[in-house]
Amino acid sequence: MNRRDFLKLSALAVSVTSGVPGFLARAAAQAGGDKTLVVIQLTGGNDGLNTLVPYSNGAYYAARPHIAVTRKDVLTLNADLGMHPGLKPLMKFWDAGQLGWLENVGYPNPNRSHFASMAIWHTADPTQAASDGWIGRIAQTIGDPFCASNIGNATPLALQAADFSLPSLSSVDSFQVKLPAGVQGAFEAMLGEPRQGEAAYLQQATKQMLLNTARVQNNLGKYRSGAQYPEGKFAASLQDIARLIAGGNGQRVLYTSLGSFDTHAGQRAEQDELLGELAAGLAAFQADLEMQGLADKVVVMGFSEFGRRVAENDSAGTDHGQGSVMFVLGRGVKGGIHGDSPDLENLADGDIRYKQDFRGVYAQALDHWLKLPSPQILGGQFSGPAWLN
Amino acid sequence: MPLTPRTTPLSLTDAAHLLRRTGFGATEAQIHALVGRTPQAAADELLTFSAETLPTPFQPLGAVSPGAAIKLMQAAWLREMVLTPHPLRERLTLLWSNHFVIGTDKVKNVSALEGYLSALRTHALGRFGDLALAAVQTPAVLRYLDNDQNKKGKPNENLGRELLELFTAGIGHYSENDVKEGARALTGWTYQGGRGNKQFAQPQTFTFNARQHDAGVKTYLGQSGQFGGEDIVRLAAAHPATADRVAFKLWQAFVSDAPDPAGQAALADVLRQNGGDLRQTLAALLGSQDFYAATGRIIRSPVDFVVGALRASGRQDFSEKTYLSLTTSLARLGQELLHPPTVKGWDGGREWINDGTLLLRMQVAAALSLGQPKNPALSSVPPSALALLGRPDLPPAFAKLGPAQRTYLMLVSPEYQLL
Numbered sequence: 007m008n009r010r011d012f013l014k015l016s017a018l019a020v021s022v023t024s025g026v027p028g029f030l031a032r033a034a035a036q037a038g039g040d041k042t043l044v045v046i047q048l049t050g051g052n053d054g055l056n057t058l059v060p061y062s063n064g065a066y067y068a069a070r071p072h073i074a075v076t077r078k079d080v081l082t083l084n085a086d087l088g089m090h091p092g093l094k095p096l097m098k099f100w101d102a103g104q105l106g107w108l109e110n111v112g113y114p115n116p117n118r119s120h121f122a123s124m125a126i127w128h129t130a131d132p133t134q135a136a137s138d139g140w141i142g143r144i145a146q147t148i149g150d151p152f153c154a155s156n157i158g159n160a161t162p163l164a165l166q167a168a169d170f171s172l173p174s175l176s177s178v179d180s181f182q183v184k185l186p187a188g189v190q191g192a193f194e195a196m197l198g199e200p201r202q203g204e205a206a207y208l209q210q211a212t213k214q215m216l217l218n219t220a221r222v223q224n225n226l227g228k229y230r231s232g233a234q235y236p237e238g239k240f241a242a243s244l245q246d247i248a249r250l251i252a253g254g255n256g257q258r259v260l261y262t263s264l265g266s267f268d269t270h271a272g273q274r275a276e277q278d279e280l281l282g283e284l285a286a287g288l289a290a291f292q293a294d295l296e297m298q299g300l301a302d303k304v305v306v307m308g309f310s311e312f313g314r315r316v317a318e319n320d321s322a323g324t325d326h327g328q329g330s331v332m333f334v335l336g337r338g339v340k341g342g343i344h345g346d347s348p349d350l351e352n353l354a355d356g357d358i359r360y361k362q363d364f365r366g367v368y369a370q371a372l373d374h375w376l377k378l379p380s381p382q383i384l385g386g387q388f389s390g391p392a393w394l395n
Numbered sequence: 396m397p398l399t400p401r402t403t404p405l406s407l408t409d410a411a412h413l414l415r416r417t418g419f420g421a422t423e424a425q426i427h428a429l430v431g432r433t434p435q436a437a438a439d440e441l442l443t444f445s446a447e448t449l450p451t452p453f454q455p456l457g458a459v460s461p462g463a464a465i466k467l468m469q470a471a472w473l474r475e476m477v478l479t480p481h482p483l484r485e486r487l488t489l490l491w492s493n494h495f496v497i498g499t500d501k502v503k504n505v506s507a508l509e510g511y512l513s514a515l516r517t518h519a520l521g522r523f524g525d526l527a528l529a530a531v532q533t534p535a536v537l538r539y540l541d542n543d544q545n546k547k548g549k550p551n552e553n554l555g556r557e558l559l560e561l562f563t564a565g566i567g568h569y570s571e572n573d574v575k576e577g578a579r580a581l582t583g584w585t586y587q588g589g590r591g592n593k594q595f596a597q598p599q600t601f602t603f604n605a606r607q608h609d610a611g612v613k614t615y616l617g618q619s620g621q622f623g624g625e626d627i628v629r630l631a632a633a634h635p636a637t638a639d640r641v642a643f644k645l646w647q648a649f650v651s652d653a654p655d656p657a658g659q660a661a662l663a664d665v666l667r668q669n670g671g672d673l674r675q676t677l678a679a680l681l682g683s684q685d686f687y688a689a690t691g692r693i694i695r696s697p698v699d700f701v702v703g704a705l706r707a708s709g710r711q712d713f714s715e716k717t718y719l720s721l722t723t724s725l726a727r728l729g730q731e732l733l734h735p736p737t738v739k740g741w742d743g744g745r746e747w748i749n750d751g752t753l754l755l756r757m758q759v760a761a762a763l764s765l766g767q768p769k770n771p772a773l774s775s776v777p778p779s780a781l782a783l784l785g786r787p788d789l790p791p792a793f794a795k796l797g798p799a800q801r802t803y804l805m806l807v808s809p810e811y812q813l814l
Contacts, residue, residue: 121498121738137739151749160729161751166746169745170745170749171746182754183754186803188800189804192795192804193807195792196792199790199792204813205691207745208812211753212753212807219750
C-alpha cells in the first residue's frame with residue numbers, strides 16, 4: 007500500500023463520526039502507554055519438571071526412570087535447578103539476568119481437562135463462571151478493540167471481551183484489505199451510505215478495520231530487522247509481533263501460541279523439539295528487539311494450562327497434572343528463580359502442589375508493566391513474586 | 396402478553412426475511428414462491444421435515460486419523476446445510492449444538508458425533524424434555540462432560556452441573572445441593588466402545604452401568620425419590636425457568652441479538668402452555684408480528700454468512716475440496732462446527748465481528764464471488780439483491796458493475812452481515 011492509498015482509506019474510515027458505537031468512539035485515544043506484554047501460550051500442558059529440572063532431587067529421577075533429563079544434560083542455573091538442554095538459546099538471557107522462572111504456579115481445585123484448565127487461565131477465573139478473557143477485560147478497560155491481538159488463526163478466549171472480540175491476525179502480511187479490481191469506487195459509495203442500528207455498527211466496524219489494517223501496513227516500513235529467525239510458524243509469529251511493535255501500532259498485549267505439549271507417550275522426543283523451537287524463536291525475537299532499540303519496552307510471559315504428573319507413565323510419557331512453571335523474559339524482567347521448587351515427596355494425588363496463584367503473576371504484569379488496575383481486571387487483589395525490575 | 400399473530404399475507408421482502416432467518420438464505424425463485432401465503436401456512440410448511448439426510452460423499456470412517464475424520468464430518472455437515480431441502484432442520488440442529496455443547500477437542504469418535512447430530516435432528520422440533528434427554532444420553536455429551544467418570548461414591552459433577560446451569564434452568568434457579576444430587580442420579584450413565592483416540596472409527600453406544608449407579612434416595616429441585624438420570628433430566632427440563640432459557644435462545648436465533656424481555660416472556664409462556672413442544676412454539680414465533688417486525692437485528696454467524704451465500708446462488712453442488720476449505724474458513728471466522736470455544740457455546744451477535752474476522756469475511760466473499768482457479772465460484776449463477784440483501788432493488792452504486800463484482804460488494808456490505 008502506498009501513502010496515497012493509506013490516506014484515502016483513512017479518510018474513508020473516519021468520515022462517519024456520529025452515532026459511533028461506544029467502544030469504537032473511545033478507541034485509539036486512550037490506548038496510552040508504550041510498554042508491550044507478549045504472552046506465549048504453550049498449548050497442551052507443558053511438563054514443568056522437565057523444563058526447569060530439579061536435578062539434585064533423587065525423587066525426580068526415581069519418578070522418571072526413562073524420561074528424566076540427566077544431570078549431565080541440564081543447563082545448570084543453581085545448585086538444584088537446571089534448564090532442559092533444548093532451552094540453550096535462552097542461557098545468555100539467564101546470564102544477563104533477563105530470564106525469570108516462576109515456580110509452582112497454579113490455582114485452587116485444579117482441573118485436569120485441557121479445555122477447562124485453559125479456560126481458567128484465559129478467564130483468570132478458577133470457578134469457571136467468567137465468559138470473557140483477562141486480556142479482553144484489558145481492552146474493555148482501555149476502550150480500544152485494537153489494543154491487543156492474537157497472532158494465529160482463531161481468537162483465544164483470553165482475548166474475548168464482554169462486548170466485542172479482539173482480532174486474530176493469521177499473519178501481519180495478510181492483515182490488509184485487497185479489493186478486487188474495479189470495485190474501489192462502488193465499495194466506497196456503498197460504505198458511505200448512511201445507516202442505522204446494527205448496520206451502522208457493522209459499517210463503523212468495517213471502517214475501523216480499514217483504518218487499522220491500513221495503519222499496520224503503513225507502519226511496517228518502520229521495521230528494520232537484522233535478526234535471523236529460525237524456520238517455522240512460531241518464529242514467524244514472533245517476528246510478526248516484533249514488526250507490530252516496531253510499527254508503533256499502539257498494541258499493549260500481543261499473544262501467540264506454540265503446541266502441542268500433550269506428551270502422553272514418547273515425551274522426550276516431542277517436548278525436546280518443542281522447547282528447542284520455543285527457545286530459538288524467543289532468542290531471535292529478543293535479538294531483534296535489541297537491534298531495533300525496543301528491548302526496554304517489551305516483556306514476554308509464558309504459561310501452559312497445567313504441568314504433568316510427576317511420575318512417568320508406561321508409554322514413556324506423562325499424563326495431565328497440575329501446577330507448573332511460568333517463564334518471563336526481557337530487559338524489564340528480574341531474572342532468577344521466583345518461588346520455591348515443588349516438594350516431590352509431598353504430592354497431591356500424584357501431582358505437585360501449587361503454591362503461587364497464577365493471577366498473582368498476571369497482577370504484576372498489569373500493575374507494574376502495563377500500569378493497569380489488576381483488581382478490576384482480575385476480579386480481586388492477587389499478589390505474586392516481584393518479577394519485574 | 397401473548398405473541399400477536401401476523402395476519403397479512405407475505406410480501407416479497409417478508410418472504411425473503413422468513414427464508415433468510417429459517418434457512419440461511421434462498422434463491423429469488425424460492426422467495427417469489429412464498430409471496431401471498433399466510434405467515435402461518437408458510438411457517439407450517441417450513442416446520443415439516445424428516446430427520447433423513449442426503450447421501451454424502453464424505454466418509455469419515457475411512458480417515459487416517461481422528462483429526463481427519465472430524466474434518467470430514469464438519470465438511471459433511473456443511474454440505475448438508477447447503478443442499479438439504481430442509482434448511483430449518485439444520486439451522487435448529489446448529490442451534491441445539493450450541494446449547495447442548497460438545498467439542499471435538501474431547502469427542503473424537505465418528506459414531507459419537509454422528510449419534511449426537513442425529514439426536515439433535517430427530518428431536519429438533521419435539522418436546523424440549525425429549526430433546527434434552529436424547530442429547531444428554533449421547534456418548535458425545537457423556538464424554539464431553541466426563542460422565543463416564545461419574546461413579547457411585549466417586550461423583551464427577553460436570554454433567555450434573557451443566558445440565559442445570561446451561562442446558563435447563565440456569566444459574567439462580569438451583570442450589571449446589573441440586574448439582575450434587577443430580578450427579579448422584581447420573582452415576583452409571585456411560586458409553587461402550589471407541590475409547591481412546593485411535594479407536595475413533597469404532598462405534599460408541601450409550602450404556603447404563605448399574606454397578607456404578609447410586610440407587611439411593613436423592614432430593615432434586617424440591618422433589619425426593621430414588622431418582623435415576625432420566626428422572627433428573629426430566630425434572631430439570633420441566634423446571635419453569637427452563638422455558639425462559641429456551642425462549643431466550645430461540646429469540647436470539649430467530650428474532651434479535653438484542654434482548655426483548657417482553658417478547659421472550661411471551662415466547663416462554665407459549666413453551667410452557669404447550670408442555671415444551673418446540674414445533675408449536677416455533678410455529679407461534681414464526682407466525683408472529685414480532686418475527687416479521689425485527690429486520691436486520693441478528694448479526695450473521697460465519698455459518699449464516701457462508702451457507703447463506705451458497706444457498707442464495709441456488710447452485711446445486713460444489714466439490715468436496717470446496718466444502719473442506721469452507722469448513723476451515725468457518726473455523727477461522729470463529730465458528731468451527733462441533734467445536735465451540737467453551738461449554739457455554741458461541742455467544743454470537745457482535746462477538747462474531749472484529750478486525751480479523753471482518754477482513755476474512757471480505758476474503759471469503761472474494762473467493763465465493765470471483766472464484767479461484769481450482770475453486771469455481773458462485774458467479775455462474777449470481778444471486779440477486781433480493782436473495783442476498785432482502786431488497787428487490789440493487790444499490791445504485793453497483794449499477795455499472797458486472798455480476799461477480801456486484802455479488803462481492805453485496806457480500807461485504809453491512810446489510811449482508813445481518814439476517
